[in-house]
Amino acid sequence: MLFFIRCKPALSWVIGLALMYLAQWSGAAQLAAIETPPFEPDERLVLDAQELKWIKENPRVIVASMQFPLYLFKNELGQWNGLNHDILQRIAQMTGLEFVHRESFSPDQLLAMLENGEADMTTTLAMNDERRNFLSFSHAFGGSGWVFVGRDGESALHSMEQLEGKILALPARHALEAEIRRDYPAIELRTVKTYGEARALVESREAYATIENETGVHLYPAGQLQVGRNLEGKWEPDYLAVRQDLTPLLAILNKALEAFPANEMRALRSKWMAGITPSQAPSFWSRVSQWGYWCVTVVVMFGLLSLLWNRRLQIQIDQRLKAEAVLKDQLMLQRALMDAIPDPIFIRDLEGRLVMCNKSYEEQLATRFEKLRGTRLTDSAPFPADTAELLHGEVMEQLRTGQPRFVDRQLMFSNGLREIYHWSVPFYGADGQLRGILGGWIDVGRRWSRSEKLLA
Structure with missing residues (x-):
């Protein structure tokens, strides 16, 4: 029962997040059910020879896509929908390009896909200095602001100065992250993977607030959160972001946006954005009654x-x-x-540190395992410095190559030169990953002397 009580907060988060997701999905799905106004038949976009050649050689454009309510999301059939999807479909009609969505699940993953060349473009990124280093941005075709999301019952946030000395939760590589770190060093930033995790931190009081796009923030149930004011002067236009090495694609998209019929763009924005306004807060007695039933x-x-x-x-x-x-x-x-084996045996990890040895290893080096645990050969006294360096280098080389080693050799110990048969083999875990080196040696000289005594 004690374990269950401790798990209550985590279970509450899971249930709350599930309810938020269902509300978000159902709201977005209802909007998706509205048919898009039919496009007027137009002639193909006029492109130059270089752009036409590029389209012929690159007919499919990979779009890094993260679910972002109203702009881009998957409907109940698993198909992509939203304002940005409709705009891409219209551009596809105008240019002959085929836009293929590749899903990402966080802003950080989406940016990594573009940096690594796994995707050609995206539709939901705001512009900042970091992103301009490897992305080019198209003409703007709309936009929205940023709003504070804080705890219910706290004073509504209206400026960044109110967050000084408090924790602000943001998805990693958020569009405003670098600017906040630079201009507001007194704010403690805590980065997470997604906007949902940031909201959960605020609701559980592990963070004081988060910042979200004003368009989709009202799609989520209020719960323990409240939406504050817009960030002053932080209007973010909507862009199509393209990798900098795809200059022809950026030129084609810009031409398509310039030729995009204004009435059709207004119709699309009206379809997806109409009616997205903050809901009225319920009265105190209504909330008490609702909380009673819920309790x-x-x-x-x-x-x-x-x-x-x-x-x-x-x-x-x-x-x-x-x-x-x-x-x-x-x-x-x-x-x-291991202790029953008369010859020394040792186990070392991927860094060459001693993990385990048997009694014979301790006896031949005149030491205890407790003194050698976690040490490299170069850190311990049983071997001269030159011998320790040599053996440590061999261990690291063997870990790199993964090859076994069996060799007769003369080796200088702290108590003198010995002739030994030295063996070592790499060993692997159940997952097939290299875990370290298993090895040991046989003192050939000592065995010969014992044999001679027995024969005598």
């Missing part, structure tokens, strides 16, 4: 879940205790086997 429902639901969870938790605890007992037995057996 009863939540208490009953959590009571049932607690019974199921406790039963499931007890089963998992029993299984884990059995698994731990089996694992301890295996480890004890493994240790006994």
